[in-house]
Amino acid sequence: MFEYRFEDLNHATVLSLSGELTLDEAISDLRNVLLEKLSHADNIVINLDGIKAIDLSVLQLFCSAHRMALTSGKSLSLSSYPTLFMKAVRNVGLSSLVCRNDIWRAECLWPELSMLPGEN
Numbered sequence: 001m002f003e004y005r006f007e008d009l010n011h012a013t014v015l016s017l018s019g020e021l022t023l024d025e026a027i028s029d030l031r032n033v034l035l036e037k038l039s040h041a042d043n044i045v046i047n048l049d050g051i052k053a054i055d056l057s058v059l060q061l062f063c064s065a066h067r068m069a070l071t072s073g074k075s076l077s078l079s080s081y082p083t084l085f086m087k088a089v090r091n092v093g094l095s096s097l098v099c100r101n102d103i104w105r106a107e108c109l110w111p112e113l114s115m116l117p118g119e120n
Contacts, residue, residue, distance in 0.1 A: 002026040003050075004033060013041040014079070018050025023057040030058065034065045034076075043075040054088045063094075066109040078109065 002019035015037065020026065037044055046062070048054075062078070069076035094110040 002030065004030070006037070008041075012043040012045045012075075013037060014045045014047055016047040016050065018052070020053040021051050021058040022053055022055045025053075027057050027061060031061055034061070038065060038069055038072070038074065038076070041074070044069065045077050045079045047079045048082055048085050049080045051082060051085065054085055056088070056092050059088060059092060059094060063109055070107060076109070 002017060002021055002025055004018070005016050007014045007016065015033070017030075021030065034044075062076075066076045089110065
């Protein structure tokens with residue numbers, strides 16, 4: 001099960017996620033939440049501090065939402081990198097190198113892994 005809450009700040013809407021972010025537990029609801037907020041907010045920051053699990057489907061959803069935001073002239077970013085998140089990103093091989101479009105690469109959701117804390 002996963003939970004979410006929003007906090008509207010002056011500069012951004014913060015989406016704090018907790019629980020299990022997996023295909024079975026969260027993907028459909030999380031997709032709807034992101035689509036709704038992207039239609040109304042210009043800057044969304046996703047806080048991952050409370051997550052207990054994350055899988056490839058959610059990483060792909062974040063990537064898709066990020067591209068949608070950029071295409072719409074909006075911003076979507078991550079505010080924290082828990083160890084289990086970093087392990088998931090490394091396990092599936094995500095980094096700014098996977099961004100095929102130069103515009104997306106410049107603002108890639110997946111920073112260079114060597115710049116982030118965690119195991120190399």
